[in-house]
Amino acid sequence: MSAATITVLPGDGVGPEVTAQALAVLRAVEETYGHRFTVHKRRVGLDAIAAEGVAISDSTFEICGQSDAILFGAIGSLPPGADRGVGPRPEEALFRLRKEFGFFANLRPVRPFEALYGASSLKPEHLKGADLLFVRELSAGLYYGRLESVPGKPSEIRRAPHGTEAVDTLLYTEEEIERVVRAAFEIALLRERKVTSVDKANVLSSSVLWREVVERVAAEHPTVTYEHMLVDACAMRLIRTPSEFDVVVTENLFGDILTDEASMLTGSIGMLPSASLGTRRTAGGTFGLYEPIHGSAPDIAGRDRANPVGAVLSGALLLRHSLGLTREAAAVEEAVEAVIGEGLRTPDLAEPGSTVVGTREMGRRITDRV
């Protein structure tokens, strides 16, 4: 029996609906396998701004820090026009969580189910054999300027002699690069032992340093083959020959773009889970934040239409990486595959011959299987 504490941050839009299903699945795991999960639920994003005046409160932060894992839903966006304001911004919650808990490695596995080949916009022959794991750097790069306002690292709109200009700063220390590249090579040892490092070394100085670090880390892992790929070429090859990839490691913004693109292999971005990990150890593994890669989808929120699979599979990653419950994680993943195999689909994946169900029914069927 394991005892663990999980903080759930449902957030905005479809976040509460999908995390409710993910939590139901975790509860089923708890019961079936005789564990004890203590769950705290707290506000985040627009929801927290409305109720507490900040995107994430200090007390929520504290509860998160005392947990073994965080299950995260989604955060919404400010209405257009409010972007430049000085008030709290929902994204800040994510950035603060990533930064302050040191979640530098964001794992995004992409493995299209054969039963869903029909739902993908790619031809089946291009999907066959695709099984990728993205390792996205999550704590640095262009992302942190607005939050931190560190000298020498501006992210701002400002008056200049010739008029208004805006600047963002892409900064990486060697150490920030090295720890995520190392994580990628170590994970590759458990998979097909191939790493593709994606950069734009013909343009960016940060990519030149990135390549040097990859060379050095690669030298310590002689059994792992590796290659460098330019980000533009990668955007192409992800949909041309996805089965050539195994582990893909890249900087923050490239990882953001490429993983959303790669989600199309699976038929819907609603399918994809993610794990954000740092270095703090828990009883069973590593403290982490788990979230589907989709956003808050305000257009379908509250309508029982969201695909809960990305959230449920994020729960599986939570069991595996933070709680060390490998068998239970596999059981959840098998339950998802079985239910999809039966032809059950949320509306994002509807196709002729499938049985379309809502968020809750999809979650219930997976829960029943577990």
Next chain:
Amino acid sequence: MSAATITVLPGDGVGPEVTAQALAVLRAVEETYGHRFTVHKRRVGLDAIAAEGVAISDSTFEICGQSDAILFGAIGSLPPGADRGVGPRPEEALFRLRKEFGFFANLRPVRPFEALYGASSLKPEHLKGADLLFVRELSAGLYYGRLESVPGKPSEIRRAPHGTEAVDTLLYTEEEIERVVRAAFEIALLRERKVTSVDKANVLSSSVLWREVVERVAAEHPTVTYEHMLVDACAMRLIRTPSEFDVVVTENLFGDILTDEASMLTGSIGMLPSASLGTRRTAGGTFGLYEPIHGSAPDIAGRDRANPVGAVLSGALLLRHSLGLTREAAAVEEAVEAVIGEGLRTPDLAEPGSTVVGTREMGRRITDRV
């Protein structure tokens, strides 16, 4: 009859092979329609570094500046490891050309031929109706740090108190944003009157300013509908629902990534042309640089395997935008479509039932049609 001067910069890898075919097609246009094209051929990229010690020489620059248009092939990359050196870099040629001639708008049309649906990794039902025009900002953003070394805009690897770090700077002035956004709205008036502006406004200050400028320019174009889209969402929707797009305008690096991705709609990156335009007028239009969007492809260089269509279609754009020869441009485009329609394919597009030909034969067949 038109008289015009064209500078051809074949460059590296497959560049010379594909520009030779594009030039043959332009020669056929000259003859058929009774024009006079004066052609200068000069070195660029690795080729120029080897022969002249610089990626592009001042005299080549001068010849380009006196021409109506530049037909460009491709430039190669430095061998791995030489990246961080202080010697000349092949990319500098492109960056200097773009910067010093003020080529701020890079047009990249993407319209998959129905005859090539089979060669695309996307399903035909997702390709149907796709007809996009990317307007990529080409003169600013993260691209110019290493070349210019402007104070306050670093692109460098440096020692910092805690170790080595690398920095790049994403800088846009309001004016740089405005001119390219304006170009996009004006082009949209000639098409389906829809503009998608792509940014990452939930993270980047430069994107927040970008959005504000788009709002202002949009207000001056009430007959054009427009939307803002986050770059990650765009990477997804380009392959999910490409027919929803008309004109897509975005900053430099996003444009680089998204257009390579979108090239997969056409079956091969070898199919896509581009036009880089500034404000200098020529007798027939606007001074510009025309190049296929593919790279130098050293693995297939010199083997008569490269697809010349991207280069040939770049020649068509040259006729249209710099020489004002609309009818001739259309004739070239029709010739390409006809030859593809006959089932002729270079190896990148080979599929069962097609006739596979080399670079030269493909060019000859298009030339014959013109």
